[in-house]
Amino acid sequence: QKEVEQNSGPLSVPEGAIASLNCTYSDRGSQSFFWYRQYSGKSPELIMFIYSNGDKEDGRFTAQLNKASQYVSLLIRDSQPSDSATYLCAGINFGNEKLTFGTGTRLTIIP
């Protein structure tokens, strides 16, 4: 079992709707989580990170962390075609520097 699991998708969402991306993790030592966006042929780009239980909002993006249930999610409101990409979830243990990445979820926004 991988330490960070994501549904590979593809996930198709109509333009303007909310896209919900989910990630589960097995290592309870994981403290912080990062969401990266990767366009085809490009490098991963950091969107946001979260380390406290609850929600963290940044523009159209909201990250949610539930440590008791060991899941992390990313919500994208008012989805745009430019949001079509692969989204990578990664976890890290406090004091460590190694990110453990999931395999990514491919998101397609349908105009």
Added chain:
Amino acid sequence: DAGVIQSPRHEVTEMGQEVTLRCKPISGHNSLFWYRQTMMRGLELLIYFNNNVPIDDSGMPEDRFSAKMPNASFSTLKIQPSEPRDSAVYFCASSARGDWGGAYEQYFGPGTRLTVT
């Protein structure tokens, strides 16, 4: 500020040849990471350095791979001899401790697409 710089962006070589990938981290960042990405295996950490010292090389696939960081602004990843199964995109990333002390935000370079024929 310039981001992470990698060279070359594309490399095509024949099996058995030596390949050297280069990376310049973001100025002021004290940690550097080498990743490999393939469709089959996703994004894998190969090795990372902190303050130019290798900390964890457990992801290096075999002795054909080696990495160095002679100073804070330069690192190399070498494959000798190269094999077709080494074909992948190799990313370099750098980070500095987050302002609040707990999160390590890694910033990725554009990657080197390596093809070994």
